[in-house]
Amino acid sequence: MATYDLKINGKSHSVEVDPSTPILWVLRDHLQLVGTKYGCGIAQCGACTIHIDGSATRSCQIPVSAIGTAEITTIEGLSEKGDHPVQKAWLEHDVPQCGYCQAGQIMTAAALLNSNPHPTDEDIESTMNGNICRCGTYLRIKAAIKTAANSGTLS
């Protein structure tokens, strides 16, 4: 056990956990930030995607001991009022079916648009390829990303 001070969604959190604990389980079990989902535990499905210093990262693969002073953003902190352009586009296209994978999809999409504000179809497909949607909402995800990219509200 060790104590870690983590910066998550702009706030400081102190947790006492085993150093090997993936940040996914720190979020879910210790901080009750359950928007980040467990899907596979081996970085194959993308449901657990968060931002670490702005980069989309599979939280199931990053032990808490590796975080250091990096800033973590989860779906709960992507925007204050749930009005990030990607979130708004997701609602406009009514993307979710079961909805379980969508937090991970949104976090991957938001990071993509941060680094590439006007992605091509190929950019979107290759970036999103690591995020599985078992319900098959891929087409709406792509449409929503384009809407967000064209919304003119990306900061």
Add this chain to the structure above:
Amino acid sequence: MSLVRTTYGRRAFIQRVGLAGGGMMIGFSWLASCKEATPEEVAMMPKEWFEINGYLKIGDNGMVTIMSPNPEIGQNVKTSMPMIIAEELDTDWNNVIVEQAPLNTDLFTRQLAGGSQSIRQGWEGLRMAGATARHMLKEAAAQAWQVPVAEITTAAGMLQHQATGQSANYGEMASAAAQIEVPEQVELKDKKDFNIIGTSRKNVDGKKIVTGQPLYGLDTYKEGMLIAMVVHPPAFGMKFQSMDTSSVTSMPGIKDVFTINTYKEDTPRSFSDIATFNEMVVIVGETTWQVMQAKKALSVSWEEAPNVSYDVDFFGGSLTTEYPAGLENTKSHHLKMVEMASKKGNVVRKDGNVEKAFQKAAKVLERSYSCPFLAHNTMEPMNFYANVTTDFAELIGPIQTPEFMEKSVAARLGLPLEKVDIQMTRMGGGFGRRLYGHFLVEAAVISQKVGAPIKLVYTREDDMTFGNYRPSYYVTYKAGLDENNNLIAFHVKAGGIPESPLFANRFPAGSVENYLAEDWTIKSNVSVGAWRAPRSNFIAGAEQSFLDEVAELAGKDPIDFRLELFDKAIKNPVGENNDYDAERYAGVLKLVKEKSNWGTAKPGVSRGVAAYFCHNSYVAQVLDLTMQNGTPKINKVYSAVDCGIVVNPDAASNMIEGGVVDGIGHSMYSAMTFNNGEPQASNFDKYRLIRHQEAPMEQEVHFAKNDIDPTGLGEPPLPPVMGALANALYKATDKRYYHQPFMTNKPFLG
């Protein structure tokens, strides 16, 4: 307008039965369920709620809370079922708050997600619930204004009496309406007056989903809750022998390690309790990660299991579930299927004389098709929260069959039914897997044993290797054409492990003079269950692929060939129990033909068509693909769907688009194989699911327009697309695709 009796064969409309039956409507939790209600949300809230019936209550400011009775697995019933109530209530959808209803079999009927039946079977009761409330509001207004009730009209949550110019919103009359006697019969709206049904409304949970609010069973957290995980046998045909817990009990956070029997031998079971593994190891600890580590460190010995069988109740009938001893392999499965397919099967339907017809046929075609087992792979793995005390069991989590599982838990724990409370959470996918709630009983037994609230969590590996898989199927078709290329003989022989996918009375039965349908089965200890569009999810693709090849042999366009057969089934049907409406079937084919501009060739694009009827709905699809470096890229899929009235069109399109992706993905890439009983894939590194890059680039969905009461939607779009894909692949590669997954196109042996 039509009159319906409100009794509905149940106690559902005895006023305030909910209050009498355990205070189920008390403790309104909308605000409590939101961690932080926004000022706007607080401003919307009424000071007081008035319960009109079990489905809805109205606030003094006109806000309406509608209970969504059925489990939500992503099929969007949490939006569409309340829409039906709101329509008949004649309220403004913007003033509606939706809540997941509690499990209450007195108030609600069929609280089950399965068979694409929620809307179809809920339709009348939901309309009645809204219409009853509207009637009571009108009665209340009539009394208040001293005018005849027949002169009162409603619109968007307002009551009006035109002659006297009086009006009130529903909130103002809610208190009085709650005192009005429930009418014996009520008028339903004319379908042409619908203004909510048939309009697209957003997912009521959308905002919570995109902001990561707790919604799913796996998100459940309660003070003092421990985490439990199971270690089940590594292979079908194995059972627990012994274990050494010494290395585990001292690990950080680990509280207990023990074995459980999910069901006792005398526990009455329904089909919802089907599961091969019954005895398993349980590890309980403080956090998920700690228990995962202990699970890896634990040393368990397993041994071969004997024959096992038990009876289950299947909607009132008894079924015997049998698991023969032995460690099975996919290769021997396949050889056994080939052997069974070569023998005579059980005759299920026979029209005319196929033997004779084949003898005089000018051309005969025979082809065999197969598919592997499939895992459900819901993105949210199996899990359940349980807090079992000496006299009460509280259970929270994802389950498609809460009614059945309530009985199983009560029987297993020895508690009366009313002492078991199952709360339904939004589910991270169902696809049939959560029809089987053994994990819920496991959670209850574990909580009882440790005397603490626990959340049972399956890892992805547990989930994938303890499946109730889609069975492996095999079908042989034989068709005979006369010298004029008319289909005169058709023979289907279908079997599988452990069930046959045959639907003997479906098309082309009824359209061929000489028709024979046979089935066969092979027993297995691999646990199986309903997987989105059971049986149809294989046989549709096989049949539609075969008909494509027969059409080619006949030198006919594949759509025209099918339409000829439907024409025959319409004008001069063969046999009596044909399980489809040939006009509606032909209707979707004609619709997809028109919308896809069938017959106009696009350079480099290969097209396939298919149509199928299941779950009371008709779907025809055209699929366009191009080959890129030897890999198919699916350009576009056109779906034409006849599911009667479409309640929520955009959401319905979403469901169809998803079914198309699901059908393409599983027929193209997915398989579960076994070696010595052991599932050969345990996570998404080995088990291929369709991903973004492989999904169709475009989809178009068209609905047949009619005012037939709504039918199934969750399952019907999936089966035919497998055939459309196989037929398009043939056009692109000049090879027929007989065996799923198509990416290998040979019996998949692992």
